[in-house]
Amino acid sequence: MSNIYAVTGNEAVANALRQINPDVCAAYPITPQTDLMQRFASFVSDGLVDTEMILVESEHSAMSACVGASAAGGRAVTATSGPGLALMWEILFVASGMRLPILMPVVNRSLSAPLNIHGDHSDAMGARDSGWVQLWSENAQEAYDNTVQALLIAEHMDIRLPIMVCLDGFIISHSIERVEYLDDDIVKNFVGTYKPQNPLLDIQHPKSIGPLILPDLYTEYKRTQHEAMSKVKNIVLKTADDFAKISGRKYSLFETYRLDDAEIGIVILNSAAGTTKDVIDIYREKGIKVGLLKPRLFRPFPYEEIRETLQHLKALCVLDRCDSFGAFGPLYTEIASSLYLSENKPIMINKIYGLGGRDYMPEHAKIVIEELIEIANTGKVKLFKDYLGVRE
Amino acid sequence: MKLKGWKEITPGAVILEAGSSAEFKTGSWRAYKPVWIKENCIQCLFCWLYCPDMAIKVKDGKREEFDYDYCKGCGICALECPGKKGKKAIVMEEEGN
């Protein structure tokens, strides 16, 4: 029987969660994630999973319930979008500080005001310093594959950190694409059984979780989180290798497209990478040496590997699907940090695009490439940071 | 006490030893000290029950001496003590006298 289906991103991720079969799932509706948890709830109602659902009264409680459930000693998952992630913000740090390997698909959405339910990256970028591992996904297939791989990274005994799998709201969550699923048994074996660490439910060994820590020790606990994060890269690569063996699909810390001999380049996250690749092909046919880098692991950020990959370029544009008002976009800042230690670094510009679900069209990629060609030729930059596709 | 380095602490700040606060002696907080007058004690155990600091030792259902390692000297035990024939079995005395 074929494992190829025409499904939405939400459907694909919900199916991955079904195959993972978590012990507890907390859910609260928020567009565009709602449909993901609705689908998962039907798996619970139909007895296809062992999961107990907690239908909480807010995202704040969703993350709090996941903290309790994970600390208790089992697999806990939830999913959210935009304002829901913002409401969870305080508890995201609790989850990572307690070293709880909670899995959370984030169906990326903008933040109010003005109210907007559509896709951009303001939500997950706002949570980038929360101590969670972040995997980003271009399409439904990647969202499915990342979800299957996520727990192996989060639950690794050297890591024990919560993990977000990001996918673009509506553009991916609600569009039907071709997705190849793995067999249930294969995913079950791949994910393996959960190994609890200091579970609260072990009443023979009572533990206290969540103490007050004063300045004499707080820094040491934060240092342990830094240490765990420093080991994530290798575990992500190892997991990707193992995943390739069961799926034939290869993943890394980031994806490159026609970048090796490129003179100008674009860095872009998630769904807009696909559109950009098409436009790159058009320019390549014209003899323009342009390429692309699409980060997959955003936290921890693979600075060295990205430096090695981008430092040969003459000009580079980083496109951010959210703004850090009064500063460069968050992705730009990371890429700039990567390249700082390089002697011959490209000239870098930053474009803010696609906010609140604004379509990113091929002509937007063309504008960027034309500007990069000019910068590469003249060495002159008009504006280092600008909005793309905005009406005057 | 030597403070632990980051490689020596439990990830996630989990405390594995239950009741470890017993290492922390709160008796030094005391300004007033409860004194048990055994002959006035009817073993009602209200002092044991109401003590917020678990600082009254009991054995076989009977109270014994105060645990001055932890007693903060609040005086709840003395106030609640019914005593015997109007004579309190616990009185408070100023520390250091």
Place this chain on the structure above:
Amino acid sequence: MATPLSLKELSKKEILLSSGHRMCSGCGAPIVVKMVLLAADYPVIACSSTGCLEVSTCISHYTAWKIPWIHSAFENAAATLSGVETMYKSLKKQGKLNDDIKFIAFCGDGGTYDIGFQSLSGAMERGHDMLYICYDNGAYMNTGIQRSSATPLGADTTTCPAGTVIPGKQQQRKDLTKIMADHGIPYVAQASISNWSDLMKKVRKALEIKGPKFMNILAPCNRGWRSRNDDAVMLSRLAVETCYWPLYEIENGDIKITFKPKEKKPLNEFLKTQGRFRHLFSPENEWLLKKSQEDIDRNWERLLREEACVLGGQPAETTEADQ
């Protein structure tokens, strides 16, 4: 077999809150925890919201808890504990766990009446098998005695100080116990450490009932109430005898008053022992004392009426819990 509710027998049990915690001298909150844990004859997992009890019982590598305990934040103890309880349910269903465990939250009034109210309401509505206990000291004591919605009328706090124009808190307390009863959960009770046997019976009854339970227990704070270090139990007793803090339970919607003072004492007897109410005894604030007494009387009469209603219009039987 449950331990008999005699102090002699109870004193043979290990108290599952250890000495060496850093609550203030004479604080009522650890007495609440101690009595609740003494009453429970089951393995218990506890959860606290951020607050005095939490920071004082679990700091650095010192924990006063001899049972599994978790704290995650201020406003989410009910949600956190619902996660623990649900994981328990899931693992038990899957045959990965056999223990029979009870789940108890211990949270202050700020974390219960105010910032944690949504989380509490949600957890109760969802029907988690847990007992949520509020130790109510009537203000944000941990941050330095700020007004909460549990602060009584007229009280002087650091955010509603008794000034020359505004004499302390201008609003009545929120009647949280009643609000919790209106959630339609199987068991709600109000208790006091002065009536220890009544308190323990309520805890035991609550733990035998499956589903969400709520108990509100008065926990005097001598710092915030500006009273003596030794009067936590005495003030609790006065609160009960003045009907400031009536003792009752609501089981499946039916109210039962578990203690009726033979002679209801004037509220002033409770108020005058506390510095937070001192300004009320100035002639210009007499109206506040009068209003406070009227509020207490009205509430007590309402409880009596509701109980009489349950008893089918018959006068309520007088019961007196152990002192």
